[in-house]
Amino acid sequence: MASQTFDMIVIGAGPGGYVAAIRGAQLGLKVACVEREHMGGICLNWGCIPTKALLRSSEIFHYMHRAKEYGLSAEKIGFDLDAVVKRSRGVAKQLNSGVTHLLKKNKVTAIMGEATVAAKGKVTVKTDKGTEELTAKAIVLATGARARELPGLEADGDLVWTYKHALVPKRMPKKMLVIGSGAIGIEFASFYNTLGADVTVVEVMDRILPVEDAEISKFAKKQFEKQGMKIREKTMVKQLDRGQGKVTAHIEQGGKTATEEFDTVISAVGIVGNTEGLGLEAVGVKVDRSHVVVDKMCRTGVEGIYAIGDIAGAPWLAHKASHEGVMVAELIAGGHPHAVDPDSIAGCTYCHPQVASVGLTEAQAKEKGYDIKVGRFPFIGNGKAIALGEPEGLVKTVFDAKTGALLGAHMVGAEVTELIQGYVIGRQLETTEEDLMNTVFPHPTLSEMMHESVLDAWGRALHY
Incomplete structure (x- = not known):
C-alpha cells in the first residue's frame, strides 16, 4: 500500500x-x-x-x-x-x-x-x-x-427525473410535473416552460420559493403564471403510478386527492x-x-x-x-x-424573472423584534428596465429603523442576480441607509432602483 x-x-x-x-x-x-x-x-x-x-x-x-x-x-x-x-x-x-x-x-x-x-x-x-x-x-x-429521493417518487431516468436527468434530457417533455419549488425546481420549470412544455409546479409549503421574502414569492408566482405555468401551493404528491410513456400522479390539496397524467416528472425536493x-x-x-x-x-x-x-x-x-x-x-x-x-450570503435563482436576496426577509426581521423600515421600487419606474423591455420586477430593502442598518434586500426581475452583490457588499461593510443614500449610482442602469428602494424606506423615492 x-x-x-x-x-x-x-x-x-x-x-x-x-x-x-x-x-x-x-x-x-x-x-x-x-x-x-x-x-x-x-x-x-x-x-x-x-x-x-x-x-x-x-x-x-x-x-x-x-x-x-x-x-x-x-x-x-x-x-x-x-x-x-x-x-x-x-x-x-x-x-x-x-x-x-x-x-x-x-x-x-x-x-x-x-x-x-x-x-x-x-x-x-x-x-x-x-x-x-x-x-x-x-x-x-x-x-x-x-438529490433527496422520497419513497414512491424515486427517479428512474425515463419518466421520473432528478436534476441530472433534466440536464441531459432524452426527449422534450410535453406535460411536466415539477415536485418542489426551491431554486432547482423553479429553474427547470422555467427552462422547460420557456421551450414550450406544459408545466405544473407543486409545493408543499404555503408558497413557492419558500426561503424568499413572501412579497417576492408572490410577485414571481404571478409572472410564472402569466407565462403559462401552473402553480399549486400547500399541495403534496402522494404517489406516482408509472405506465407506458406516462405517469399518473396522485396529488393532494386541501384534504382532497385527485389524479393527473404527465409524461415527465422532475423531483426537486431537497438534498x-x-x-x-x-x-x-x-x-x-x-x-x-x-x-x-x-x-x-x-x-x-x-x-x-x-x-x-x-x-x-x-x-x-x-x-x-x-x-x-x-x-x-x-x-x-x-x-x-x-x-x-x-445572513450575509446571497441566494440567486436564475428563472425568468430572476430572483435574488440577502439577509433577513421582512417577516424574519419582525420576528427578531426589529423596528423596521421597508423600501420598495418597481422596475416600471426605471428608464433602463423600460429600454430593455423588462418592466416587470421589484427591489425591496429592509432596514433597522433605529440604527439604519441594512437588514435584508430582496429582488425579482431582469439581472437581479448580478445586482444583489451591491447590497452584499453594503452588509459586509456594515452600511447604513445614509451611506447608501449618499452613494451616486450611474444612470441609466438597473442599479438605480437599488438607490430608489433605499430612499423609499425613508419616504424619499424620487421616481415613483
Whole structure:
C-alpha cells in the first residue's frame, strides 16, 4: 500500500474542496485533494454552471419570440434540444478542465478515488491502481450532497427525473410535473416552460420559493403564471403510478386527492449530505440528518477534522462552500479568519424573472423584534428596465429603523442576480441607509432602483 504524508487532505473537489486545496497550497501547505467523480463537483458538472448554460439558451429563445417588440423580425423560430444540451455540456467540460489545471498550477496532489477516514489524521483512498494511504494533521470533508429521493417518487431516468436527468434530457417533455419549488425546481420549470412544455409546479409549503421574502414569492408566482405555468401551493404528491410513456400522479390539496397524467416528472425536493462510506462514525464525527455537525469555524468536534459546504448544512450554495474552504485553509495554516455569516450570503435563482436576496426577509426581521423600515421600487419606474423591455420586477430593502442598518434586500426581475452583490457588499461593510443614500449610482442602469428602494424606506423615492 502506497503511503504519502501531507499537511492537509481535502475529500471532494467541488467548489468547497478545490478552493480549500488551492488556498491551503497558497499558504505553503502540502495539500492532497481526493475526488471520486468529477473535478469541480456537482456545481461545475451537474449543477450551477450547466443549468445556467441551458437557461441562457431558453432566455434567448424567449427574446426571439419577442423580436417584434424590439422592431426586429425573426421567423420560423425553433430549437434543437440536443444542440442546447451539447452547448451546456461543453461549458461544463471547459470549467472541469480548468479546475484540474488550477490544482496542478498550485501544486496540489490530485487523486481520483474513493476516500475513507480510517482514523484521526489518516485517509485511505481506493483508486484504479489499488489502495493508497494518506496521512495529515488536518482533514477537510467537502463531499457535498445529492438529490433527496422520497419513497414512491424515486427517479428512474425515463419518466421520473432528478436534476441530472433534466440536464441531459432524452426527449422534450410535453406535460411536466415539477415536485418542489426551491431554486432547482423553479429553474427547470422555467427552462422547460420557456421551450414550450406544459408545466405544473407543486409545493408543499404555503408558497413557492419558500426561503424568499413572501412579497417576492408572490410577485414571481404571478409572472410564472402569466407565462403559462401552473402553480399549486400547500399541495403534496402522494404517489406516482408509472405506465407506458406516462405517469399518473396522485396529488393532494386541501384534504382532497385527485389524479393527473404527465409524461415527465422532475423531483426537486431537497438534498441529502454525502456522509456514507467515509467512516465518520468510527472516528467520532457527529452526523445529524445526513449533515455533519460543525461549529461556526467548520470544526467537527474531532480534532483536525473539518467539514465545509453542503455536507455541513444550509445554506446549500456553492459560494458558501468556497468561502468556508478559504476560511478553513487559513485556520489550518495558523491564521485567524472571520467566520462565514450565513445572513450575509446571497441566494440567486436564475428563472425568468430572476430572483435574488440577502439577509433577513421582512417577516424574519419582525420576528427578531426589529423596528423596521421597508423600501420598495418597481422596475416600471426605471428608464433602463423600460429600454430593455423588462418592466416587470421589484427591489425591496429592509432596514433597522433605529440604527439604519441594512437588514435584508430582496429582488425579482431582469439581472437581479448580478445586482444583489451591491447590497452584499453594503452588509459586509456594515452600511447604513445614509451611506447608501449618499452613494451616486450611474444612470441609466438597473442599479438605480437599488438607490430608489433605499430612499423609499425613508419616504424619499424620487421616481415613483
